[in-house]
Amino acid sequence: MGSRLPAILVGIAVVLFLVYSSVFIVNAREQAIVVRFGEIQSVKTEPGIYFKLPFAFMDADRVTYVSDQALRFDLDNIRVQVSGGKFYEVDAFVVYHISDARRFREAVSADRDAAEARLRTRLDAALRRVYGLRGFEAALSEERASMMREVRNELTPDAENLGLTISDVRIRRTDLTQEVSQQTFERMKAERLAEAELIRARGNEQGQTRRAIADRQVVEIVAEARRESEIIRGQGDAERNRVFGEAFERDPGFFGFYRSMEAYRQSLGVSDTTLVLSPDSEFFRYFGDVNGGAAAAGAPAPAAPAAPPPAE
Helix, strand or coil: CCCHHHHHHHHHHHHHHHHHHHEEEECCCEEEEEEECCEEEEEECCCEEEECCCCCHHHCCEEEEEECCCEEEEEEEEEEECCCCCEEEEEEEEEEEECCHHHHHHHHCCCHHHHHHHHHHHHHHHHHHHHHCCCHHHHHCCHHHHHHHHHHHHHHHHHHHCCEEEEEEEEEEEEECHHHHHHHHHHHHHHHHHHHHHHHHHHHHHHHHHHHHHHHHHHHHHHHHHHHHHHHHHHHHHHHHHHHHHHHHHCHHHHHHHHHHHHHHHHHCCCCCCCCCCCCCHHHHHHHCCCCHHHHHCCCCCCCCCCCCCCC
């Protein structure tokens, strides 16, 4: 019994090794391709435990795993020319799925890098063609979605030949190249300066118009105010003359006396006034006679004489 134990253990180990070599597991995120002597025997797309021939030497059953998830690759800094002749830099990405693992194995030996390299070349050409038929503004408008569909449709035949299905194509960035960006900046700067000058000129024109209107209104208001003041002054003078006339009719003597006193105040009230008059002048009649001489008989009092020029 002791001599058989090692043989039994060896037998168990061989059986376990054969079982281990014959079993492979496929999870939900991948697919398995079973290749025997260089030919594809089967493709396992459902998750589970599967069996194959044991050992993988001499091109016996080999299992190649490929992804069953949505995959993505990016293409950056593509230089494209639009219909206007200017160049832009575009970043894009493609979302795809390995839908036919058998064809994928036959076309690129299940090598994702090789498949993506072929798709990148086709994507570059498709983007150049789609942008070349349109202006730059199309990529910023509602037409962007249709542009992406065109690119996807152009990639679809090549992707199907590789066993792939294109789910989506998106543009991440569309920028001006450095030289075009500088030219665009200078053009936009010139346009803004011209617009600013136009706005400034319109503002000056409106300012001059409003100032002219305001000046005209000032002249009209001042003229109207002067006219009204002259009317009021005339009415005041008329009222004053009326009052003076009524006063003279009531008491001519007092009125003459009052007028003479006003004449004295206006003529003699200024210290630097010099008068050259005769002593018996009518102007001084109230100095010698409180009744004013002829004023007592109802003669009107003389008006105040004009101030004579200063004595030299």
